[in-house]
Amino acid sequence: MRRRASRFASLGQPSALPLVALPLAALLLAALSLTVATDALAQACCAGSTAITPGRLGLHEDALVGLQLRASSLMGSYDHLGHYHGSEPGSSEFGFQQDVLAALRFHRQGQVAVLVPFVQTQRSVTGHSEFGGGLGDVNLSLRYDIIQARRLGAWPGVALLVGLTLPTGVPVESADNVLATDATGTGAVQTNGGVALEQMFGAWTVSAAGIVAKRWPRDADGVEQELGTEWTFVAAGAYTFASEVALAATASYAIEGDASIDGADQPDSSRRLMTATASAVLPLSDHARLQATAFVTPPISSLGANQTALTGLSFVFIYAWL
Numbered sequence: 001m002r003r004r005a006s007r008f009a010s011l012g013q014p015s016a017l018p019l020v021a022l023p024l025a026a027l028l029l030a031a032l033s034l035t036v037a038t039d040a041l042a043q044a045c046c047a048g049s050t051a052i053t054p055g056r057l058g059l060h061e062d063a064l065v066g067l068q069l070r071a072s073s074l075m076g077s078y079d080h081l082g083h084y085h086g087s088e089p090g091s092s093e094f095g096f097q098q099d100v101l102a103a104l105r106f107h108r109q110g111q112v113a114v115l116v117p118f119v120q121t122q123r124s125v126t127g128h129s130e131f132g133g134g135l136g137d138v139n140l141s142l143r144y145d146i147i148q149a150r151r152l153g154a155w156p157g158v159a160l161l162v163g164l165t166l167p168t169g170v171p172v173e174s175a176d177n178v179l180a181t182d183a184t185g186t187g188a189v190q191t192n193g194g195v196a197l198e199q200m201f202g203a204w205t206v207s208a209a210g211i212v213a214k215r216w217p218r219d220a221d222g223v224e225q226e227l228g229t230e231w232t233f234v235a236a237g238a239y240t241f242a243s244e245v246a247l248a249a250t251a252s253y254a255i256e257g258d259a260s261i262d263g264a265d266q267p268d269s270s271r272r273l274m275t276a277t278a279s280a281v282l283p284l285s286d287h288a289r290l291q292a293t294a295f296v297t298p299p300i301s302s303l304g305a306n307q308t309a310l311t312g313l314s315f316v317f318i319y320a321w322l
Contacts, residue, residue: 048205048238049198051248051281054291054316055101056143057111064320068099072312075297078304080268086299090126095119095310097136109145114138119169121181132181136169137190149198149205156199161211165190173220188215188227205238205248228257228270246281271306274298291316 050056057064074093076086087093097120103113120133141163149157169185176182194211211234215227231254238248256271279293293316297309 047240047244047246047281047283048200048203048248049207050289050318051238051240051246051279051291052205052207052236052250054279054293054318055103055113055115057103057105057320059148060322061105061320062322063104064102064318066099066101066316066318068097068101068314068316070097070099070312070314071095072295072310075299075309075311077308078273078301078306080270080306082272082302082305084299084301084304084309088125090124092122092124093308094122095312096121096133099316101316107144109148111143113141113143115141117169117184119184121183123179123181125179128178130177130179130181132175132177132183134170134182134184137185138166138168140164140166143196149200154199156197159196159198161192161194161196161209163190163192163211163213165192167218171218171220186215186227187220188218190215194232203240203242205240207234207236209234224262226260228259230254230256244281244283248277248279248281250277250279251275269306272304273307274303286322287320289318289320291318 047058050058054068055064055066072095074087074095076084078084098118099115100118101113101115103111105111116138117136118133119136120131122131123129141161143159143161145157145159147155147158151157167185167187167189169187170183171185171187172180172183174183174187190213192211192213194209196207196209198205198207200206209232211232213230213232215230217224217226219225232252233254234250234252236248236250238246240246251274253274254272258265258267259269260266275295275297277293277295279291281289281291283289293314294312295314296311297304297307299309
């Protein structure tokens with residue numbers, strides 16, 4: 001049975017955020033307590049930066065491949081006025097995602113990356129439960145460090161960020177399952193650009209970024225739809241131990257304008273969302289590292305609008321070539 005979504009619903013779904021096993025988290029925390037100091041403090045900038053952005057190449061790395069596992073649980077949602085509401089009794093939603101990622105350095109200060117997501121959703125309402133998924137929207141990105149951190153003393157490093165997301169997933173209006181659990185993408189091409197600032201203070205790495213994303217118009221069942229322009233602001237800090245184990249905390253806030261249908265703005269369709277994360281990076285060797293991340297959308301009114309509130313875990317394994 002094909003799901004007939006409303007016009008507004010087919011404008012796109014919030015992306016499922018991050019995954020996975022508590023035993024791995026316990027193992028990682030145990031490893032943190034057993035690490036010993038070495039002369040690797042010189043690599044603090046690399047470990048701190050990758051703790052904030054897992055798929056980013058360190059200064060000494062030429063290429064990497066990785067696998068990221070994510071799992072999330074729906075806690076509730078925000079209405080168009082920003083009021084938070086918990087999930088209805090008898091309903092639940094769990095998101096799962098496996099990301100294959102790779103990055104390549106094409107210049108001493110430039111790198112390109114690709115991320116291929118596979119998305120699954122388990123959704124239940126009173127009397128019905130279903131599971132579905134498939135390939136999500138593939139993302140391509142480029143980072144170019146105009147100024148690298150510490151190169152100009154107190155001045156922070158500056159990087160340009162460029163991205164392209166392709167509509168390779170299934171949009172909600174094309175989903176076949178009753179609860180649209182097989183919807184895996186927005187159905188729209190997305191381009192984005194931004195600027196990132198970064199600086200190191202001893203073992204500390206601090207960074208901030210601003211990114212603007214444009215989702216291009218698309219045809220959905222004969223109707224032209226377009227999501228609003230999205231602005232995302234990110235602030236992060238990381239501490240790197242002498243052993244190159246790193247701990248990081250990140251806060252992001254995304255604001256999206258009103259969507260439009262056939263060129264007409266849809267009132268009260270704008271969205272906003274705050275997400276907080278805490279992560280730890282454990283180096284396994286000179287080439288391999290493991291990162292664990294916990295994230296949450298704070299279930300507090302006024303911190304979101306027209307979005308879902310999620311909590312979850314992610315784990316990523318990275319292998320890099322030096």
